[in-house]
Amino acid sequence: MRARWWVGLLGLGWALLGGCAEQHSSVNTDNGLVLMQTGAPILSCRDACLAEWRRQQPQAQQLTAAEKWRDLATLLMQVGYQDDLSLFYLGRAAEGLGFITGAAAYYRQSKELSGTVIACATLSHQCGGLVFPQAASLRFSAVTLQLERSRHAPTGLPPGKPVPATTEGVATGSATSNETLPPQPVSAPAPSPPPPKSVDTKDFIEPPPAQR
16 A cells, blocks of 8 residues: 555656646747847757757748748747757847847857757757858857957947047147147238339420431
């Protein structure tokens, strides 16, 4: 009797553990988009979501090709499956939505999962025609370079734009435009030349007639 009780208790425990393993609560899209901005973990389901991911992965691949980033992010959150491919897709969605910091984080996570027992090449056998970790490494390098440029760009200006020149503090001789220059002596204008005299015929003496 006591042995049966233990067997029943163990069976109930395994059933509860199995039920917990199969449960997956998808992330709300709006909340997930907030998390994507910083690269916070969103995908965490593995074996329990594997079958659903195999069914939905072709759709995720099509949404990536069509650059429908919000729809892609929503699909990934609903399925919740985590491997290097799904994290790569999540990085592409974050990058397309302008979440560059989050994209870099998801590409890095994708690289870290490549070669493990849950990598797409090992478990799901669906890698979307991509080679990992090379695919994630290329995108990670691209977004990292973009982040570096944005950090060094002047505030309020797009990267690569020069800072507009201003007149404040620009040197003029030995003083700047912010300094008060001493008054300079003003030279008197040069006198104008007298107007030419008019010629009057009375001033000329007619020569005497020539003698013959």
